[in-house]
Every structure is written in C-alpha cells, then in structure tokens.
Amino acid sequence: MIEINATLKRPDFTLDVALQLDQRVTAIFGPSGSGKSTLLSIIAGISKPDQGRVMINGEAVFDDEKKINKPIHQRRIGLVFQDARLFPHLNVEHNLRYPLKFTPTNEQQFHFNDIINLLEIGALLKRTTHQLSGGEKQRVALGRALLSSPRLLMLDEPMASLDESLKSQILPFLKKVADEINIPMIYISHSKDEIMQITNNMVYINAGKIVA
Numbered sequence: 001m002i003e004i005n006a007t008l009k010r011p012d013f014t015l016d017v018a019l020q021l022d023q024r025v026t027a028i029f030g031p032s033g034s035g036k037s038t039l040l041s042i043i044a045g046i047s048k049p050d051q052g053r054v055m056i057n058g059e060a061v062f063d064d065e066k067k068i069n070k071p072i073h074q075r076r077i078g079l080v081f082q083d084a085r086l087f088p089h090l091n092v093e094h095n096l097r098y099p100l101k102f103t104p105t106n107e108q109q110f111h112f113n114d115i116i117n118l119l120e121i122g123a124l125l126k127r128t129t130h131q132l133s134g135g136e137k138q139r140v141a142l143g144r145a146l147l148s149s150p151r152l153l154m155l156d157e158p159m160a161s162l163d164e165s166l167k168s169q170i171l172p173f174l175k176k177v178a179d180e181i182n183i184p185m186i187y188i189s190h191s192k193d194e195i196m197q198i199t200n201n202m203v204y205i206n207a208g209k210i211v212a
C-alpha cells in the first residue's frame with residue numbers, strides 16, 4: 001500500500017494530493033503539466049514536498065513532522081522514464097547486472113535469466129546501448145529496474161518517445177510485467193488508450209489535484 005499526502009508549491013503550480021494506492025497496478029493519467037511527474041518524483045524522493053507524508057508498505061519515507069526524508073536509494077523504487085537512461089559506457093548485460101551489485105543475494109527478488117526470458121532480451125546482452133532500438137532500450141531499462149529488486153516499480157511515460165510500431169512491440173512486455181510480476185506498479189501516462197491496455201485502475205490528476 002502506498003499512501004501520499006503532499007503539497008508542493010511552485011511559482012505557477014501547486015500539487016496538493018491525498019492518495020492511497022492499494023491495488024497492485026495503478027495508472028496515473030492527466031494532461032500535460034497536471035503534475036504526474038511531480039507526484040512520481042515526490043514518491044521516489046527526487047522532489048521534496050513542502051509538507052506531508054509518503055508511506056510505502058507502512059514505512060514513512062517522507063514525513064515533514066517527523067523530519068523523515070529517505071534518500072532515493074533507500075526507498076527501493078525501480079524507475080523507468082521516457083528516455084531509458086541506460087549507462088552508455090556499459091553494454092546491455094552490464095547495465096542489467098549493475099543493480100545486482102547493490103542488492104544482497106538474499107534480497108534479490110528475481111533471477112537474472114528469468115528477467116532476460118520475460119523481456120526477451122537475451123540476444124541483446126553483448127550489444128552496446130547505441131546498438132538498440134528505442135523499444136529494446138525500454139525493455140532493458142525495465143529489466144534493470146526489476147533486477148534492482150524494488151518494492152515499487154514506477155514507469156513515467158515509458159512509451160512516449162516511441163513511434164506507433166515500437167509502442168505496439170513494447171506493450172505486450174509492459175502487460176506481462178503488470179500481470180506476472182508481483183511488485184506494486186505505478187504507470188504514468190497522458191494516454192488513456194495506452195493505460196486501458198494495462199489496467200482499469202486509474203487515478204486522474206488535473207492542475208495538481210486528484211480529480212478521480
């Protein structure tokens with residue numbers, strides 16, 4: 001269960017949300033500038049709210065009253081962004097293995113080979129990141145996020161920079177992760193059509209407020 005009570009004021013924008021996410025997959029959607037990425041960055045610990053509390057599975061990762069503000073790496077959240085953000089100096093295999101170095105073996109939730117098979121990226125392992133299509137990069141980014149053994153997976157417009165044909169190629173993998181991987185997932189998109197293919201559980205945000 002993820003609970004967020006947060007306000008964050010910027011010169012032309014205020015985010016003010018109170019939200020409890022108790023389904024395994026939640027989509028957050030809303031128009032451009034509505035605050036989706038800001039909400040994600042508050043949960044991840046990238047942005048600090050002016051006030052409020054963020055709880056992940058009963059643990060406060062941010063609480064302004066109790067002066068708690070856990071850094072990103074202690075929140076154990078897997079993030080996938082629109083641009084895959086792979087490490088350009090590492091090949092695909094080393095990108096994927098990178099998070100394993102920071103996760104004790106007894107805390108690793110997935111076997112390397114299971115993730116490779118799930119995302120069908122075995123043939124890409126020896127490639128450099130420059131030798132990947134946009135959709136392949138996203139599959140590798142998804143694999144790397146899962147191999148960090150996160151307790152929450154957050155995807156911020158993971159298909160936004162892909163053309164229609166690549167989108168249709170990656171969608172089945174996103175669905176597989178949503179259906180088969182037992183980790184809470186937050187999926188951000190401004191496309192309702194895209195979201196409907198992944199989950200029926202939607203939160204609508206507009207002008208920094210949860211509308212439905």
Ligand SMILES: Nc1ncnc2c1ncn2[C@@H]1O[C@H](COP(=O)(O)OP(=O)(O)OP(=O)(O)O)[C@@H](O)[C@H]1O
Nearest residue numbers: 010012013030031032033034035036037038039190
């Ligand atoms: N670092 C920042 N400094 C100041 N204002 C910002 C910053 N980041 C975002 N904003 C503003 O905050 C508001 C919410 O932005 P946010 O990126 O959360 O929206 P979004 O719903 O994710 O939009 P999009 O779908 O276009 O990515 C917007 O008005 C944006 O211009």
